[in-house]
Amino acid sequence: MDIKALNTETLSITIEREHCTGCMRCVRICPTEALRVRNNVVQLNEDRCINCGRCIEACTEDAIHENTTSVSVIYGYPYTVAVIPASYPVQFPEAIDYAASKKALYQIGFDYIAEEAMLADLKTSLIVDYVQNNPDIRPVISGNPAVLRLMQARFPSLLRNIANIDHPLNIIGGHYRDLVCREKGCPPEDVGVFLIASCASQISEVRRPDGLYPNLRDGAISFREIYRAVRGRTEDLLADRREVDLYPAGLSLALADLEAEKAGEKGLKTLAVTGVGNVLDVLSRIENQQLEGYDYIVLHCGINGQVGDSLNVENPCIAGGKVRNLVRKECGPGFDTEDLLRRSGNPGFAIKPLQPKQVMQLDGNIAKALEKIRKIQEIRNRLPGLDCAACGAPNCFALAEDIFFGKAELKDCVIHVKHLYDGVQRH
Numbered sequence: 207m208d209i210k211a212l213n214t215e216t217l218s219i220t221i222e223r224e225h226c227t228g229c230m231r232c233v234r235i236c237p238t239e240a241l242r243v244r245n246n247v248v249q250l251n252e253d254r255c256i257n258c259g260r261c262i263e264a265c266t267e268d269a270i271h272e273n274t275t276s277v278s279v280i281y282g283y284p285y286t287v288a289v290i291p292a293s294y295p296v297q298f299p300e301a302i303d304y305a306a307s308k309k310a311l312y313q314i315g316f317d318y319i320a321e322e323a324m325l326a327d328l329k330t331s332l333i334v335d336y337v338q339n340n341p342d343i344r345p346v347i348s349g350n351p352a353v354l355r356l357m358q359a360r361f362p363s364l365l366r367n368i369a370n371i372d373h374p375l376n377i378i379g380g381h382y383r384d385l386v387c388r389e390k391g392c393p394p395e396d397v398g399v400f401l402i403a404s405c406a407s408q409i410s411e412v413r414r415p416d417g418l419y420p421n422l423r424d425g426a427i428s429f430r431e432i433y434r435a436v437r438g439r440t441e442d443l444l445a446d447r448r449e450v451d452l453y454p455a456g457l458s459l460a461l462a463d464l465e466a467e468k469a470g471e472k473g474l475k476t477l478a479v480t481g482v483g484n485v486l487d488v489l490s491r492i493e494n495q496q497l498e499g500y501d502y503i504v505l506h507c508g509i510n511g512q513v514g515d516s517l518n519v520e521n522p523c524i525a526g527g528k529v530r531n532l533v534r535k536e537c538g539p540g541f542d543t544e545d546l547l548r549r550s551g552n553p554g555f556a557i558k559p560l561q562p563k564q565v566m567q568l569d570g571n572i573a574k575a576l577e578k579i580r581k582i583q584e585i586r587n588r589l590p591g592l593d594c595a596a597c598g599a600p601n602c603f604a605l606a607e608d609i610f611f612g613k614a615e616l617k618d619c620v621i622h623v624k625h626l627y628d629g630v631q632r633h
């Protein structure tokens with residue numbers, strides 16, 4: 207596969223094949239089996255990629271990068287807004303506290319900072335209303351973009367369970383563009399609204415024309431870019447005496463269990479599920495009706511929730527501890543959503559439901575799909591079943607699938623070849 211052919215317009219990742227050693231770490235971790243190693247180089251099936259960024263974290267050779275917007279792009283706008291996720295303030299060393307982490311963005315050159323944390327209470331009330339207004343949908347599910355794209359590809363029957371409510375990052379980004387235009391008397395195109403992305407999947411949502419964050423269309427700057435720019439500036443930040451508003455209670459959105467708890471306090475039976483493996487397991491159980499009785503489930507690919515996102519740098523347990531300590535702090539009035547609600551014109555912040563994406567299905571026709579599974583299983587039965595990944599596919603079933611579709615051969619299985627030489631037959 208020609209790596210240059212990858213659609214970098216919408217993908218959140220770039221692969222530098224010359225750095226790849228074919229170690230298979232990324233192939234084993236990919237939740238949609240979108241990666242293979244062939245001839246010692248990684249290959250991506252971009253239709254299957256949900257842009258979760260787990261492969262970026264897995265690669266120790268720097269062969270997979272996020273497709274970040276460069277920080278320098280912000281200097282082309284008369285006014286700029288940084289939109290920060292709730293996990294942003296807890297990614298820095300202890301010396302850089304919540305206030306200093308925001309001052310860092312002003313020092314880099316942003317004029318305004320809009321925080322997801324400002325809308326934590328609004329998100330809870332939107333979710334509670336959604337659950338109460340949809341008694342026939344249980345559980346109602348919310349998740350980060352990677353989870354939603356995973357559901358589109360692997361759990362299309364559960365798409366109706368998703369709470370079709372706009373994301374706080376998109377709402378607050380749109381609100382700030384409007385606010386700056388009013389304050390400065392300028393047209394919307396004079397305001398650059400940039401997401402500081404904690405997760406690769408957020409980058410893809412900004413880049414896609416049909417993405418989940420249309421209000422953040424000016425760009426998504428990876429948190430790692432910001433971290434690099436801030437490192438070494440600690441003294442400047444501590445000397446910076448400007449006043450900044452803080453919303454510590456709203457940082458609860460950085461931890462899936464706190465987010466679920468807030469909805470639980472309003473009378474819902476809730477559950478928080480984090481980490482790709484757990485998310486896959488719980489979605490399978492919901493699909494098979496083996497997990498019932500919950501009103502609302504928060505799903506997040508990152509460990510502990512947003513703090514474990516793929517572009518964050520702090521250990522998710524340490525970042526989680528910082529969030530809990532901050533959430534307990536009293537700190538002035540929260541964000542007043544009156545103006546935002548008055549101007550929204552969409553009081554429920556409803557968005558269009560996601561449609562199934564048939565990339566993991568073998569065939570649209572069930573009879574034909576079952577026949578294909580039977581044939582793939584036949585091939586799989588000829589393989590050793592060790593799931594060793596030495597062939598470049600993540601497991602024996604994936605290799606059997608590749609063989610069925612003509613993308614690999616039985617001889618790619620080294621153990622199968624060894625058995626042939628040894629005269630061992632598998633039946």
Ligand code: SF4
Pocket residue numbers: 219235236237238239240241250254255256257258259260261262406
């Ligand atoms: S971004 Fe996620 S889905 Fe895409 S190749 Fe990497 S691990 Fe797989």
Ligand code: SF4
Pocket residue numbers: 225226227228229230231232233243247248264265266267268269270
């Ligand atoms: S993790 Fe993937 S991209 Fe990185 S070196 Fe290993 S096979 Fe190549």
